[in-house]
Amino acid sequence: MEIYVDADACPVKEIIVREAKKRKIPVTMVIDTSHELSDGYSRIITVDKARDSVDIKLINLVSPGDLVVTQDFGVAAMALGKRAAALNQNGLIYTSENMDRLLFERHIGQKVRRSGGKTGTMKKRTSKEDENFEISLKKLLNELEKC
Template structure:
């Protein structure tokens, strides 16, 4: 088992790294070269950099993941593909994407895109808060503890 993070827009990279340290789970962060960093990370954290371009990180994640990995993403399309690879997938809220809820989420994404195409206003996501980070960490810790 590894954590694999869709790193371009993830607000919980540091929280996942802390969870990886606490539970001895390797962390793989897949991100665009636009987000290249010289910051030093623990040895259990691996970065995979991909070229700029729509969905490049998503394609890399799909190739990289193994059954049993836990993927962290807010991208419903990527989540739907991950589910077919026998990996678990989570939103940065801690909500797990499953075969039972992914169709509804993809439908909502489609309807939102249609509204934007028709130049109608749609609400964006709320700002991610410190409370959201704590909630994510708590939910993920509970799930990890249930494995032992």
């Protein structure tokens, strides 16, 4: 098992590394060239800034039984398709049961934005979201370690 992180805008990298170190699980963070990252533990892979470069590289690395941390529903869907687990930065565990709804909501949001509409505002990250993420991360890692 390995943890793969769509790390460009991931606010929970420290939590991931902390938990991975405890369990001696390798972590790979994938970023594009507009970011710099070094945490002393993770393998860092830097790709070009082309659209979806990080996503494509990350999914090409994933194997069954791995864990992918991403806020991108499309990346999560591909991870599930490769029999990996997927988790977002707020603690939502992606599953085959919620993926159709999430992808449909993303599609509707894209249509609204393309027509000039707005789909909401970004809220400031809270410590509760970090707590939810850590709880879900531990739960998923416990499940994956049993396999």
